[in-house]
Amino acid sequence: xxxxxxxxxxxxxxxxxxxxxxxxxxxxxxxxxxxxxxxxIELLSGHLNIPPVQIRTVIDFYAFLHRDxxxxxxxxxxxxxxxxMLGNLSLxxxxxxKLGVEPGVPRADGRVTVGLTSCTGICDQxxxxxxxxxxxxxxxxxxxxxxxxLIEAGIPIxxxxxxxxxxxxxxxxxxxxxxxxxxxxxxIDAMVVKGSDALLKCLDGSGLRGRGGAGFKTATKWxxxxxxxxxxxxxxxxADEGEPGTFKDRVLLYSFADCVFEGMTVCAGIIGAKxxxxxxxxxxxxxxxxxxxxxxxxxxxGHLGKNILGKQGFDFDIEIHMGAGAYICGEESALIESxxxxxxxxxxxxxxxxxxxxxxxxxxxxxxxxxxxxxxxxVFGADWFxxxxxxxxxxxxLLSVSGDCARPGIYEYxxxxxxxxxLEDCGAIDTQAVQISGAAGATIPVQEFYxxxxxxxxxxxxxxxxxxxxxxxxxxxxxFSHFFCHESCGFCTPCRVGGTLMQDLVDKVMVGHATSxxxxxxxxxxxxxxxxxxxxxxxxxxxxxxxxxxxxxGIYSSRLVNRSFEPAFDLxxxxxxxxxxxxxxxxxxxxxxxx
Amino acid sequence: MxxxxxxxxxxxxxLKVATAALCGCFGCHMSLxxxxxxxxxxxxxxxxxxxxxxxxxxxxxxxIGLIEGGVANAENVEVLREFRNNCDxxxxxxxxxxNGGVPAMRNQFDLKECLEEVYIHGIGVxxxxxxxxxxxPLLLDKVHPIHEVVRVDYFLPGCPPSADTFWTFLTDLIAGxxxxxxxxxxxxx
Numbered sequence: 125x126x127x128x129x130x131x132x133x134x135x136x137x138x139x140x141x142x143x144x145x146x147x148x149x150x151x152x153x154x155x156x157x158x159x160x161x162x163x164x165i166e167l168l169s170g171h172l173n174i175p176p177v178q179i180r181t182v183i184d185f186y187a188f189l190h191r192d193x194x195x196x197x198x199x200x201x202x203x204x205x206x207x208x209m210l211g212n213l214s215l216x217x218x219x220x221x222k223l224g225v226e227p228g229v230p231r232a233d234g235r236v237t238v239g240l241t242s243c244t245g246i247c248d249q250x251x252x253x254x255x256x257x258x259x260x261x262x263x264x265x266x267x268x269x270x271x272x273x274l275i276e277a278g279i280p281i282x283x284x285x286x287x288x289x290x291x292x293x294x295x296x297x298x299x300x301x302x303x304x305x306x307x308x309x310x311x312i313d314a315m316v317v318k319g320s321d322a323l324l325k326c327l328d329g330s331g332l333r334g335r336g337g338a339g340f341k342t343a344t345k346w347x348x349x350x351x352x353x354x355x356x357x358x359x360x361x362x363a364d365e366g367e368p369g370t371f372k373d374r375v376l377l378y379s380f381a382d383c384v385f386e387g388m389t390v391c392a393g394i395i396g397a398k399x400x401x402x403x404x405x406x407x408x409x410x411x412x413x414x415x416x417x418x419x420x421x422x423x424x425x426g427h428l429g430k431n432i433l434g435k436q437g438f439d440f441d442i443e444i445h446m447g448a449g450a451y452i453c454g455e456e457s458a459l460i461e462s463x464x465x466x467x468x469x470x471x472x473x474x475x476x477x478x479x480x481x482x483x484x485x486x487x488x489x490x491x492x493x494x495x496x497x498x499x500x501x502x503v504f505g506a507d508w509f510x511x512x513x514x515x516x517x518x519x520x521x522l523l524s525v526s527g528d529c530a531r532p533g534i535y536e537y538x539x540x541x542x543x544x545x546x547l548e549d550c551g552a553i554d555t556q557a558v559q560i561s562g563a564a565g566a567t568i569p570v571q572e573f574y575x576x577x578x579x580x581x582x583x584x585x586x587x588x589x590x591x592x593x594x595x596x597x598x599x600x601x602x603x604f605s606h607f608f609c610h611e612s613c614g615f616c617t618p619c620r621v622g623g624t625l626m627q628d629l630v631d632k633v634m635v636g637h638a639t640s641x642x643x644x645x646x647x648x649x650x651x652x653x654x655x656x657x658x659x660x661x662x663x664x665x666x667x668x669x670x671x672x673x674x675x676x677x678g679i680y681s682s683r684l685v686n687r688s689f690e691p692a693f694d695l696x697x698x699x700x701x702x703x704x705x706x707x708x709x710x711x712x713x714x715x716x717x718x719x
Numbered sequence: 720m721x722x723x724x725x726x727x728x729x730x731x732x733x734l735k736v737a738t739a740a741l742c743g744c745f746g747c748h749m750s751l752x753x754x755x756x757x758x759x760x761x762x763x764x765x766x767x768x769x770x771x772x773x774x775x776x777x778x779x780x781x782x783i784g785l786i787e788g789g790v791a792n793a794e795n796v797e798v799l800r801e802f803r804n805n806c807d808x809x810x811x812x813x814x815x816x817x818n819g820g821v822p823a824m825r826n827q828f829d830l831k832e833c834l835e836e837v838y839i840h841g842i843g844v845x846x847x848x849x850x851x852x853x854x855x856p857l858l859l860d861k862v863h864p865i866h867e868v869v870r871v872d873y874f875l876p877g878c879p880p881s882a883d884t885f886w887t888f889l890t891d892l893i894a895g896x897x898x899x900x901x902x903x904x905x906x907x908x
Contacts, residue, residue: 688870691868698860
């Protein structure tokens with residue numbers, strides 16, 4: 125191993141001394157050393173002119189960065205509810221037992237750490253885990269057994285069987301977007317030929333709305349950004365696909381990356397951006413190498429760089445920035461903070477990124493799927509796009525289908541498709557509920573399966589998780605409430621504290637200690653979070669609880685105790701430590717349960 | 720005066736109020752006393768039962784119970800339960816009762832670590848030993864806000880709630896009105 129100072133110094137020479145590079149540098153240092161050593165913090169602090177304490181807050185913010193050494197093999201099991209349903213916890217326990225390691229604690233010889241992480245976006249091929257940042261899919265007993273051998277033998281993951289790391293696209297249904305390819309460069313060519321005004325008009329006519337879930341009209345966003353006067357404009361592709369149960373961007377980035385960059389370049393041409401970023405979630409590190417190659421191929425073909433397609437002054441290039449395990453960075457203003465190398469804490473809005481985004485310059489932030497759709501529209505036209513979908517929701521939507529069904533995977537449908545139709549197509553039987561749009565989305569019961577996927581009915585970023593009648597939906601609620609608690613950025617009280625209270629109350633229901641009073645508390649806390657949280661994460665975090673309290677009251681009521689009040693914890697048990705220390709066991713050393 | 724005498728004299732019976740400090744600093748009680756001369760008006764409306772002010776040791780049937788401090792030991796639990804069983808309305812007063820407050824900062828450490836720091840490794844400790852006399856209430860492993868132990872009807876935030884906050888709260892409550900604070904009384908930064 126190099127001297128730590130050498131590695132970090134070299135990195136600083138190669139990557140420059142811009143404070144905005146902090147997160148990117150930290151990611152590289154983490155990969156190299158399996159943590160961020162103190163001397164690296166000192167060096168970074170000196171060269172980037174950032175106080176050490178600020179660097180430490182950034183490290184502590186991101187789940188994939190650590191100040192204490194992790195094992196040489198750092199393993200994180202994906203812990204979405206869909207991974208749970210596929211048995212991830214028993215595989216984790218079996219791996220820990222075989223390796224002789226406690227979850228979250230490095231083994232004494234420093235060889236390995238095993239822990240949990242939020243959804244890794246491999247829900248259709250799970251259970252999955254990350255090992256040193258790379259995805260291992262389709263875990264089973266056999267694969268775990270083989271991993272133990274490889275780890276004990278100290279074989280670097282580059283030399284592990286390739287099959288471990290295979291992630292298939294798994295496209296089960298194609299519609300307009302996935303079945304009509306475009307030739308690389310044809311969308312920017314169309315823009316150069318027609319002119320950016322005409323293209324913007326075309327985009328407007330297509331009715332394209334943002335595919336991340338919020339559904340803001342893409343043409344309007346681009347126009348507002350173009351019209352905002354400033355020194356620089358920026359294009360950002362939000363590939364921080366962190367919503368539990370969503371994996372369609374994974375597929376687009378793997379098999380349609382050129383079209384993603386094409387869409388970004390069209391956007392750059394319209395708004396006058398010289399620079400763009402792809403913000404790639406840390407979990408998708410395995411896609412980076414191919415993405416860099418695609419970028420280079422586009423540069424070589426004259427589709428990126430100076431004077432694109434020979435047009436004087438049309439200069440644009442794209443840089444990939446890595447995330448480091450923070451769900452909140454999917455929120456566009458938190459993503460911009462993260463791009464600037466800081467903690468991903470959402471900004472106050474307004475001003476919105478279209479007028480004040482990256483480095484306070486006008487910035488378009490769009491979802492991966494939106495850029496793909498925009499590039500297609502530039503080539504095939506507005507009418508082609510409008511011919512699918514509904515009046516308010518034109519075109520098609522990629523759904524990431526996982527959970528209890530015969531054929532999980534990617535399904536592309538025209539907007540307006542019913543939930544029942546999707547369930548039939550993916551071979552889901554005896555379905556109890558569908559969780560749409562991820563942990564923050566809506567829980568849909570059987571009697572609402574006639575409803576449509578569309579902005580005007582059920583909007584979605586693309587997550588579609590299926591639960592059959594054998595599932596206990598409270599498992600899902602508990603998984604999501606723990607997820608939100610973990611992913612809260614901690615900035616505002618309603619989310620930081622409310623999320624924890626909610627998690628504790630769900631746990632109390634789960635173990636059968638809650639009363640109807642506690643359910644009312646959950647409703648109250650949920651309403652406060654919805655009304656007063658700083659950003660969308662906090663405001664939507666109580667959704668799974670509030671939605672299921674209303675639509676599936678049975679999962680709660682069947683577990684309640686019939687009393688007016690129950691303490692939040694076991695009073696007598698909380699004296700156990702004291703009893704042990706003092707050796708007392710008299711009457712005063714116990715608290716009786718009050719009837 | 721008996722209730723009958725009161726009825727004859729046209730006076731309504733005074734409301735009974737009890738207060739207790741659990742694991743707190745008595746700052747909330749001091750703040751209550753900061754209502755100054757208004758305490759004379761207050762005692763026309765209420766009668767104090769168990770409080771540190773009256774030195775009554777056992778709480779009787781009361782209309783209102785005010786609890787300062789969090790729940791840190793077995794005696795806190797006992798007192799809190801007595802209050803809940805005897806008071807129609809129970810109020811969590813101040814940051815410690817509402818959230819655990821400063822004493823809950825020990826929750827970041829193991830109880831054993833805390834006790835050893837104080838009684839074994841502390842500077843100037845002679846004859847180091849952790850007290851185990853049965854007269855001393857045992858500590859809970861964590862400090863809890865009171866609503867995690869009993870049902871609470873009202874929460875009066877502040878560290879401490881100001882005298883005006885106490886005054887507004889009590890007079891509104893006694894008058895049977897919805898409690899309404901001007902923004903200045905519940906604005907903390």
